[in-house]
Amino acid sequence: KGFYLELAGVIAARMGTTMEPLFFRTDAGLRALRPTLLARRCDAFFGMPYTAGGSAGKSIRLTRPFLDIGYAVLLPRAMAFTRLGDLDGKTVGVQYASTPQTLLSVREGVRMATFRFAEEAVGALGRGEIDVAFVWGPVAGWEAARRALLDRFKLVSVSGLDLRSQAAIGVRAEDEALRERLDRELAELGPAIRALAATYHFPLDTPVDLGAPEAAPPPTPAAAPAPAPDRVNPFSGDPAAAAAGRIEFNVLCSHCHSPNAASPDPVRDLRLLNHRYGGRVNDVFYDTVTQGRPTKGMPTWGPILDEKTIWRIKAFLETVQKRDADY
Numbered sequence: 001k002g003f004y005l006e007l008a009g010v011i012a013a014r015m016g017t018t019m020e021p022l023f024f025r026t027d028a029g030l031r032a033l034r035p036t037l038l039a040r041r042c043d044a045f046f047g048m049p050y051t052a053g054g055s056a057g058k059s060i061r062l063t064r065p066f067l068d069i070g071y072a073v074l075l076p077r078a079m080a081f082t083r084l085g086d087l088d089g090k091t092v093g094v095q096y097a098s099t100p101q102t103l104l105s106v107r108e109g110v111r112m113a114t115f116r117f118a119e120e121a122v123g124a125l126g127r128g129e130i131d132v133a134f135v136w137g138p139v140a141g142w143e144a145a146r147r148a149l150l151d152r153f154k155l156v157s158v159s160g161l162d163l164r165s166q167a168a169i170g171v172r173a174e175d176e177a178l179r180e181r182l183d184r185e186l187a188e189l190g191p192a193i194r195a196l197a198a199t200y201h202f203p204l205d206t207p208v209d210l211g212a213p214e215a216a217p218p219p220t221p222a223a224a225p226a227p228a229p230d231r232v233n234p235f236s237g238d239p240a241a242a243a244a245g246r247i248e249f250n251v252l253c254s255h256c257h258s259p260n261a262a263s264p265d266p267v268r269d270l271r272l273l274n275h276r277y278g279g280r281v282n283d284v285f286y287d288t289v290t291q292g293r294p295t296k297g298m299p300t301w302g303p304i305l306d307e308k309t310i311w312r313i314k315a316f317l318e319t320v321q322k323r324d325a326d327y
Contacts, residue, residue, distance in 0.1 A: 049166070094121065
């Protein structure tokens with residue numbers, strides 16, 4: 001049924017009325033307020049982030065906060081997690097355009113795997129494709145329980161760095177009497193609300209503060225790194241591999257780079273790889289595919305694609321490279 005729906009039903013019953021749900025896109029965020037609450041299609045909007053002063057602009061008032069919610073880290077039970085540095089060296093699944101993705105994009109020690117939905121990251125963790133899932137806590141808890149993963153993995157709540165907030169109910173500013181009544185109900189239902197959240201596997205532990213300063217690691221003697229050998233595409237010049245790579249490219253990459261890599265946008269035009277990178281093209285291509293470019297919206301494909309698929313796609317791209325005379 002859902003935590004907010006069930007809570008709304010409990011409150012409505014205590015107020016002597018019934019709850020009629022109005023559904024709207026969950027990815028709309030606060031933009032959902034105008035076509036719902038402010039359009040008078042509903043009277044209360046559950047799960048709004050609480051702000052100091054209890055208002056969300058001139059048109060909306062908030063009830064008292066009733067539950068702390070936020071992101072959580074889902075990780076193996078034997079793994080310690082007390083600071084962000086504990087994720088170094090791990091492959092961490094995050095949702096695209098989420099706070100964890102932004103947070104981890106500047107950490108060189110973390111290998112990110114980006115997913116469109118948080119549920120996909122939890123599934124990848126269960127299959128052993130990633131080491132940790134760093135996603136919205138209620139989704140992590142529910143999905144881990146649904147997939148029977150909680151015997152192998154634990155949930156650790158996190159705070160700081162815009163990772164946590166308090167949930168409240170929003171009402172129209174003129175509905176002050178309704179807001180006051182909801183406040184009274186929420187105050188009386190406090191323990192019951194936490195118990196209800198627990199049944200939906202919300203992480204209710206004391207969060208780890210990721211905003212706290214981390215101790216600096218001990219200095220290590222400087223040493224000149226050994227030069228890395230240039231990568232070689234094992235499928236270069238193989239027509240069968242290039243044909244397979246074309247199919248794989250159109251399935252996996254064409255949504256951003258256009259079918260057959262023929263993007264009209266020069267920034268996304270992969271037919272210019274040789275022109276841009278010259279002799280470094282194989283290294284740049286491989287590193288970009290496996291590590292992604294999170295700050296530019298490109299996900300990390302390393303945990304998803306095997307080596308043969310990566311190099312077959314590269315073999316296809318070699319067949320469509322533009323010559324200097326073409327531009």
